Amino acid sequence: MVNPIYIIILSLLAGFLLSIFDKGGRKLSLTVFYSVLTFNVFVIADWFYRFAILGVSTLTINTAGFSAPLSINLQLGMLESFVLLFANLAGLLSAIYLIKKFKESKISSLILYLILIMGVNGLVMTRDLFNMFVFLEILSISTFALTILTKNKKSLSAGFKYMIAGGVASTFFLLGVIFVYYFSGNLNLEFISSNDFTNYGLIGVFLLAIGIFIELKPFPANGWALDVYESVNSGIVAIIAVVNSAAIIFVLYKILPLLPTVYLSVFTGMGIVTYIFSNLVGIRQSNPKRLLGYSSVAQMGLLAASLFYTTKLGVSQNISFLIAGGIFINHFIAKALLFWIAGIVKKNNIKDWSVLRNNIPLLILFGISLLALSGLPPFPGFWAKWEMVKVFVGSKYYIGLSAILVGSLLEAFYLFRWFGYTTKNKLNKETMEQVQFSQIFPIIVFVLILFFTSFWIMTNVYSLNYFNYLPLVAIFGMFLISFLRSKVKAIISIAAVVLYGYFLFPLGMSIQLLFGIIFIIGSGIVIISTINRKNTGKGFYGFLLMMIFGMGNLIIAESFLAFFINWEFMTIAAYLLILRGKRAKIPAIVFITFSLAGAYFILAGFGYMPNIANNGAIINTIGTIKIPLMAMILMIIGFLVKSASFGAHIWIPGAYAEAEDDVTPFFSSMFSKTGIFGIILLAISFIKQTPDFDLFYWLGWLGAISAIVGAFLATFQEDVKKLMAYSSMSQLGYIIVSISLLSHLGWISGLYLTLNHFMFKAMIFIAIAGVIYRTGTRQMYKMGGLIKKMPLSFITVLIGIIAISGVPPLSGFGSKWLLYNSLIEKGWFLQAGVFFFASAVSFLYLYRMIHSIFLGQMKYEHQNIKESPIWYLIPQVIFIIGIMAISMYPNLIIQPLNTIVGNYFNSSIVIDGYNVTSSLGYWNGNMVMYVTMGVFAVPLILLLLINGRTQTVKQFNIVYAAERPESPQTTHFAHNMFSHYYKALGGLTKPRIQSFWNYVSEGTNSLAGLFRQIYSGNGQTYILHIILYIVAIYFIMGV
């Protein structure tokens, strides 16, 4: 137990004497320097342990032998030690990071650095206002000087702007201090109360608060700070961005009790404005450090806003600590990490960061930091955001809520784009400099701390069920065994999926079982096709398992929080999987932007949710609560994004097409079903509780539109994967409609369609993967006649498209029959008409696909092609068996579905032997099968008989004329196959939605461009901004 004032004493002693020590050699002075920094960390860590674990009460340290208010006193409690622990640790680590610089540069730099850290300690601990000013100046002056640790024109002019702005801010702070003294007669915070200030006395408090607030770099009075972030040495910027900001935000926290409520509201608003606008401007930024600067500024705005707002509402200590503390740690660690990494990479344009690919471990650390900064689980920022949304919704602060979510989205956008550039941009032949251990060490320590705090929150604050950790365990585990051969890893993955399913899945007849089959068993089967890979990059199976476990956990999630974190896990994993595709840079960013936007809608929706009993999976308990309409709408939007419904469908073609070919089946047949699962989840509550508003009627229409638009879009694709992607959109439209019917028959058909779609999409996509694997192209007109070479794949696709199109005898027919029955039963005739039409259109694209690929003339270059590899064929065969089984014996599936849906609706069908009877008629799958087989057998026999006879051909039939057109591709029948339909119907497929989203993105971009004009780079203008800002805030508050 060391009195914390020793931190100040020792730092000062060492600081004063360092130049003397330096006479004995730099080694000696460096030793002293690092020992003192380490000493600080240990002292504070010890105290933090006492406060947090042993529950020691807050420590007050008097100086000069007098107690406050006579003398200045310091205070160290739980919060102070928490902030200081991080600050000192970052101080030590950044010093280690800078060791090379410190060895070379003048001794003054060590002194300045040491005293800077001392200043932070003093600033956080002191309870005296004027002493705060003194420590603030100590902090500022040492920072100003350190900005030119690497001296160049840029850092000098940035440093000067920083000094001027800092000088103005601290002048206002000093004015505030003196007027607070005048009105309250005290300088010690313990002895000043907000009652001391009435009327114009408040100006004193205002000046105090605004002085500190300016130091926090609020938008738009923060141009100087951004220049500093851009130009100053990375190690120092890490300190400025995290340590200095931490100290200053803590000062703000200390003076909060003096502020009247109206200030709190206005400052909250200003913090949020800073958050959203800084992130907006950030999207135009290409300099990594300046980009991080915008993000830092934004995060400080968010942190300040959360502090002000929770104080204003009087939110309980724990929650406000979770929010502010979460944002704090998250920003603190992630930002330090990123600045450090930026200092190692040394590229001034984020587009050149591909050089980081030469150093995979660092790339991984970079990715982790970005994920953390984006506020995704399990990192601390996520939990903070979760609680913050609840608080905002609870207090009806909707503007703030939406601003924060939009801001988060913008931030995530530019961070993920950066990651995309890093992983996908062309790698020139440059190599990275050898990374010093001293530079990588701080990064590793902080990443470990990041994970530690994340898991600590997960276990100690939320006590989440163990299975929620599995997605993370999977990725770590796979990372650890990444040295194994790819095939071994595939088998381990299958085993992991099997074990996961075996231990976690309830076997009762419930919706859980159905989705369990899709997500778990389906994934297990589809993984088989990946065994074919000769060599997977690192992480592939980790991402895959993370996604699979994330999907599986949705089914058994026991709370909204658990549901949502798994939702995010699976989204992140999906993003990383898509990003592995060769040309996936743009699709991946589109995917993650849409997914996160959807996720934020869901997050906001959860904010509205009433509490739910914590016994068992939410899918079983959700019926007991009534979901508010607003929550319902928000969450449905979120779920629709995932199932690529009309309006949010533009991510789907790119993501499906550019993901690796054996990954696409996961997306189409499983991942897209999570949206359906979510909608079912909401619908269950909707039907159990009397709804106010028939939301699902409109949802039904949306499904119908998706079905028809998807079918049309599919028709005019040349790229087979895009075609199937739009087909998925269309098919999911069918499912959405049938779920929206909210009737027994509707749900049976919906679930039946879901299962069906899962099987045929998986097998078609695997078959296509095989074809692409052999032919090396996705363009259908470059293929043809593959039936001879790849007969098994042909059969799979044939069965698949029969199942899709809903012609007898396969399962698709049953599902269509059920769908039309339920639509008519409900009286949705118009929708039924739309579907009828959509089904007709789907014939077009299905025909096109199978014809272009497998029929017609074979391409010359494909003459030596082989059948798909065995690993592709195995899953296909399994799915064929599945489809045939349920086609022959529909009761295998109808019977259980009847039981499952019976939990929610009264039964409306009778199942008798092979007959399924509804109010409109009956269907005997078995008989349909035999009849159809008979119908097909007759022409088949006829054909076989007449086949082999010579045919005479007219002279002008060029098909057999052996003439070669000049440009064979354009005359290939498969190229632009439905051009005449396009003349008639093409108008319907014009990419209006695409252009809408283009407008949104361009609009955002130019808005960002507009706002960043204020950062003119002129130091004087920046001072003007500060003065105008102060005046404006003053009048807004109406002191």
Added chain:
Amino acid sequence: MISVIIIITLGILMIIAGIVALHLKNLLAAIITAGVISLLASVIYLILGSPDVAMTEASIGSGLTTIIFLYALNKVRKEKKDD
């Protein structure tokens, strides 16, 4: 009463000096004028009953600061000559 008159007179002088200091083209003169403001301020401190502050302002505010300003100006000029 006398002190009030002194303060008003000094005050007017200081304000004028302030404005002049900012508008003088000649940097040397501007710096000296700014130093004069500090010097006059120290008289005001004396009247306001703070001799400690007066001493400090006279020595640091008007003395040392001005010298540092002059040094800086000198350096800038020397740079100019060097090129």
Added chain:
Amino acid sequence: MIKKIIVILAMIGLIMMLFPLVTNFEFLENLNDLSTNYVSGSVNELNSQNVVTSVIVTYRGLDTLGEVTVLFLATAAIGFLLKKKKTKKRGSSELLQTASSFLVALIILLGVYIFTHGHLTPGGGFQGGVIIATAFLLLILSDVNIKFNHTILQVVESFSGAFYVVIGLIGLVLTIGFLNAKIIPLGEYGNLFSAGAIPIIYSLIGLKVGSELTNILDTMRGE
């Protein structure tokens, strides 16, 4: 032009903002509790005539330590920024040099007087320190080629600061609090050797400030 208008608007806004502070201002009739305590404490507890000094050195000693640190930082920062380059220049007349050396001794003496009497008369370590620095300035001005012994300057600067901290530390070790001036007897009111450690602390501050400012001046002189 537009910028000028905005600047003027900003100034008007600022004036409107600060206006109430002036118009509503009322001077207090009596000292507040805190100052009263300081005034009586200075006499009764610290035996120091100059209340300002006793507040600076003891009650708000941490501020003063910080203040010394700020100056120290500035010295370090300026030293960090400016490179010293040496160019020979013509020296000044011998007469001037002799005269100034004589004056320098006197001025230093004055400085020492001021910081050792900080608890009795106006002034103290900072003012005294500045005066000492002025003495060296005089030397610099009279002889442009003069070189100060930087080691001595540095030793004085470093150790005076360090001793200041150590004196504070003694109070902590004696468990009467960091920077407590009562670590040595308070002496008789009004004497030079009174007010506990205040004169010692102020002398150390004086030395530190003096050497630091000399250092700054020397660095800024540069050539």
Added chain:
Amino acid sequence: MIFALILGFALLLIGIYGMLSQKNLIKIVIGFSIVDTGVHIIIVSIGYLRNRTAPILNSVVDLGKAAQQVVDPIPSVLVLTAIVIGLAVTALMLTFVVELYKKRNSLSIDDYQELKW
């Protein structure tokens, strides 16, 4: 003394105006030091009480009634610290100006805006 307070604010405003309107870096620093002086005067005048003497308790002051005879010592204390800090900041700013000038040979703040957006 209300005039001192007004004077302090006036200097504060003049200084800020100078910082906002002058292009020359040295002038801006001069503006800053005028702001500083203004703030110091404000602080001292806040501690002023009518008809009282300096807080130096020598023979002039009756020790028993000292508290009724002297002005508030605290503002003086604060100003002392503030003046020294102001010196430090001003000196550092000027050093920056000198270094900037070395890099670009210009004292106009408009010439240092390569960092923007």
